[in-house]
Amino acid sequence: YAAARDITSRKEMEETLKTSESNFRTFFYSLQHMVLIVTTEGKIIQANNVFTAVTGYSNDELREMDLLDIHPADLRENVKGELSLIHNKKIDTIAFPILKKDGTLIPVETRLSLGSWNGLECVFGVVRDLSFxxxxxxxxxxxxxxxxxxxxxxxxxxxxxxxxxxxxxxxxxxxxxxxxxxxxxxxxxxxxxxxxxxxxxxxxxxxxxxxxxxxxxxxxxxxxxxxxxxxxxxxxxxxxxxxxxxxVTEQHKHQETLQLMVDMAKSFINLPVKKAGKEIVRALRTMGEFVGADRAYVFSYDFIENTFSNTYEWCAKGITPHIDYLQQISNDIISRWIQSHRNGKDDFIHDVGVLKEDDSFRLLLEKKDIKSVLTVPIWTNDELTGMVGFDFVTT
Known part of the structure; x- marks a missing residue:
């Protein structure tokens, strides 16, 4: 009876081992990563389906190869050195590319661990393709x-x-x-x-x-x-x-410049007109030169007559003055500016060329060779009385 029980136990153990081995092999072949099994001497024993599909080698071909054979010749000594560290359990990962059957390289990371296969001590390598x-x-x-x-x-x-x-x-x-x-x-x-x-x-x-x-x-x-x-x-x-x-340094500088120009204009706008003539012209020159404008000027508005007049002007060297013929001109010509100024806003046209081609205001500015223009409203006792303008002709 005891002998029969031993035989039964051994058979049960064998069946258990077979089942475990079968489960392991099923797991081995179903892994989504490449898996390679080599002896401790580096002889390839087995590879899973993913490995053979990616590399192009068959298992029969791989069994005739050493682990070093699937790495570039100039790296084989490095691989050999790393394997000795694996055996001594000092490292568990290497990152040497694999040489496919067609000669192309696959960048990979291989995690290695010691184990056994069919009763042989071996090294298991789970290879992750790093191509992506x-x-x-x-x-x-x-x-x-x-x-x-x-x-x-x-x-x-x-x-x-x-x-x-x-x-x-x-x-x-x-x-x-x-x-x-x-x-x-x-x-x-x-x-x-x-x-x-x-x-x-x-x-x-x-x-x-x-x-x-x-x-x-x-x-x-x-x-x-x-x-x-x-x-x-x-x-x-x-x-x-x-x-x-x-x-955005240039844009920042540009914004700072515009703000400084507006602040300087506003700093003298409320001076009494009789006392401010020379100061206004001097300030126009200072502001014009600072910002690189070619012409700086003051317009006064007369809303009773619906006209404007150029009362002060500074021009850079070589720039034609306009003050003499810009007297008592209809406000309709600069209605865009007046509308902005009545709303308390400055009006800056960075590039006249972006206005519509048939825009009468664009035609007026281009006729005077003005490429960019900034105007700032003048207020006196809450009443819009004029503006300060800066024309950019050469830049």
Missing amino acids: EQEALQRFERLFRNNPALMALYSYPEARFIDANDSFLETLGYSREDVIDRTILDLNLVSDKSVHESIINELTAKGIIRNREFSIMARDRSLRYGLLTAEIMESHGDMYFITIILD
Whole structure:
């Protein structure tokens, strides 16, 4: 009876082992990643269906090959060295490309572990195809390198530079060696440490920043103005953040210039006319030269007669004065300006050429060779009495 029980137990064990082996083989062949089994000496024993489909080798061909044979010749010594570390359990992952049967390379990451197959000690390799990730990385690399926006990659949260694109370096006056492994604060890119802290805090809280107004200091200590977008990223367990700065320095300067011009005009507008003649002409010249205008002038409005007159004018060298024949002209000609001024608004036409071709106002300005024009209303005791204008003829 005891012998019969032992036989029964052994058969049950054998069936269990067969079932376990069958389940393992089913699992092995159903994996979506490539799987390769090699002896501890590096002889290939078996590969799953995904591996043979991707590489083009059959299992019969693979059994005649060593592990080194599926790697480029110039990397085989490196692979051999890594395998010794696998056996000593010092590493479990290698990242050497695999050579397909047609000679092309597949970028892969292979996770290796020790085990047994058909009673033999072996190494199991689960191979992850990185082709898609590499293509995505190459696309990102091209976008990063060639982007006209200022782009940089940093460690998070230290904000230590990992990389910066050419636009970033050229705009701010640095070389790549100047910035790599330095922090934003090391390079004094922000004038106030609290600005840097607020960016990191916002990134930590939200993970992303979009179109935040931002100023950054160049190497020559000049300020560049931009719109900042930043986002935290993770790769292989490491945290990074990327910044993209759209440089709007020129637009910012242009806006500052316009505001200064408006402020200067308003600073003398309310002076008594009898005392202000010379001061007005002097101010027109100062403002005109500062902003690069070719002509600066004052118009007075007479709404009873529905006319305007050019009362003061300054012209740059070589620019024809208009004051003599701009006297008691119908307001209808400048109705656009008057309408804006009555609404308390300045009127700036950056490019006369964008007006409609049949626009009578465009025809008037082009006749005077005016390319851009700014006008600012003059108010006296809440009454619209005239305007200050700036013509740009040569620029």
